[in-house]
Amino acid sequence: MLTPTDRLYYDDAYLTAFDAAILSCRDGWAALNRSAFYPTSGGQPFDTGVLTAEGTDYAVTDVQVQGNVVWHRIGASILEGIHVHGRIDWPRRFDHMQQHAGDHMLAGAAWQLFGATTIGLHMGNEVSSIDLSFPDGRTRLNDEEIDRWEMLVNERVQQDDPIRCWFPKPEELTALPLRKPPTVKEHVRVVAMGDYEMVACGGTHPRSTGQIGLVKILSCAPSRGNMRLTFISGMRATKYMARACRCAHSVAAALSSDLDGALPALEREREAAQGERRTLQAQLTEVALQLLQASARPIPGGVLYTGYYPFLSPAQLQSAATQLLRQDNNALALLSCPGKSGRTLVFCRGDALSYDMAALLRASGARGGGKPDFAQGSAPDDTPLKNAIAQITNEKE
Ligand SMILES: [Zn+2]
Numbered sequence: 001m002l003t004p005t006d007r008l009y010y011d012d013a014y015l016t017a018f019d020a021a022i023l024s025c026r027d028g029w030a031a032l033n034r035s036a037f038y039p040t041s042g043g044q045p046f047d048t049g050v051l052t053a054e055g056t057d058y059a060v061t062d063v064q065v066q067g068n069v070v071w072h073r074i075g076a077s078i079l080e081g082i083h084v085h086g087r088i089d090w091p092r093r094f095d096h097m098q099q100h101a102g103d104h105m106l107a108g109a110a111w112q113l114f115g116a117t118t119i120g121l122h123m124g125n126e127v128s129s130i131d132l133s134f135p136d137g138r139t140r141l142n143d144e145e146i147d148r149w150e151m152l153v154n155e156r157v158q159q160d161d162p163i164r165c166w167f168p169k170p171e172e173l174t175a176l177p178l179r180k181p182p183t184v185k186e187h188v189r190v191v192a193m194g195d196y197e198m199v200a201c202g203g204t205h206p207r208s209t210g211q212i213g214l215v216k217i218l219s220c221a222p223s224r225g226n227m228r229l230t231f232i233s234g235m236r237a238t239k240y241m242a243r244a245c246r247c248a249h250s251v252a253a254a255l256s257s258d259l260d261g262a263l264p265a266l267e268r269e270r271e272a273a274q275g276e277r278r279t280l281q282a283q284l285t286e287v288a289l290q291l292l293q294a295s296a297r298p299i300p301g302g303v304l305y306t307g308y309y310p311f312l313s314p315a316q317l318q319s320a321a322t323q324l325l326r327q328d329n330n331a332l333a334l335l336s337c338p339g340k341s342g343r344t345l346v347f348c349r350g351d352a353l354s355y356d357m358a359a360l361l362r363a364s365g366a367r368g369g370g371k372p373d374f375a376q377g378s379a380p381d382d383t384p385l386k387n388a389i390a391q392i393t394n395e396k397e
Pocket residue numbers: 100104191201202203204205
């Protein structure tokens with residue numbers, strides 16, 4: 001049994017360097033008698049940094065806790081009892097403190113505003129998320145509710161309220177108004193932020209809410225019967241807002257609008273483009289129909305329409321063929337247009353005829369299939385279309 005590691009970050013989350021001794025070293029992982037490195041727990045990821053022993057630096061690439069012992073992955077072996085100097089990657093840690101404290105602020109405010117309880121949280125490399133359960137079972141918030149929530153949190157950030165962490169005695173703990181019951185029975189550590197957030201937590205926190213800087217809600221969406229909030233805090237949020245702001249101004253400038261007018265301007269442009277697209281499609285279909293009609297030639301029992309239409313998409317070709325059949329029940333159409341693998345083929349006929357289009361398509365050498373009256377396929381070139389036309393014009397029904 002190893003002696004528990006004295007976790008220096010409990011007393012001082014701002015401690016970045018410390019001296020310690022190796023308790024044990026196994027499979028590239030070193031246990032220390034004391035450490036400022038935070039091990040992955042409570043939704044907060046591990047710290048990275050360096051351990052220096054006898055003049056050699058060992059990069060700490062992972063930190064985990066087992067029982068009460070903190071293990072540092074260094075990928076090497078150091079003898080038990082050797083003294084080490086540890087330094088943690090402070091920008092990474094402080095970023096984690098800002099995300100983690102943002103999580104507390106959002107969870108506390110969600111409890112006060114909506115009676116929502118936290119059922120899961122995840123701190124990611126880019127964004128963090130909290131899964132919330134609402135007493136009325138709802139899985140969404142409207143924009144006004146999201147704004148109210150975010151404003152309350154950022155007001156509290158700007159109040160720069162103190163954040164305090166301590167290990168209360170059992171009799172004190174039972175009297176504390178915690179937001180939710182502790183998940184551990186012994187050595188319960190409590191964090192209190194202003195007079196609005198108090199909960200058991202073993203994580204690292206800034207000294208005051210002002211150091212969180214900014215909390216930005218990114219999305220609130222239904223997730224497995226609850227609501228998932230994604231957010232960012234601190235410098236991450238500042239950088240995100242700079243990017244989002246530059247993007248919004250560029251979009252507005254491209255639309256010759258100001259920021260507030262950008263969305264309506266975009267909608268107007270989209271509607272106009274959709275209208276033009278519809279008109280163009282109708283004109284293309286009309287041109288295609290005229291060309292189709294010009295290709296008409298008699299076959300036994302009906303009229304054959306053929307052609308390659310380089311300006312139509314497969315969907316437009318289908319639509320033109322359908323319109324043709326609607327106009328002429330005796331029509332047999334063997335058509336092609338550009339497709340992914342060369343040519344798309346559409347073979348179809350009116351109800352008055354009995355040719356099998358799927359069989360004709362197969363016999364022509366094209367890939368594809370369909371029904372007796374409508375088949376669609378593909379071919380690398382025009383040969384299958386020519387084969388099918390030859391077969392029909394030589395045939396006697
Ligand atoms: Zn915490």
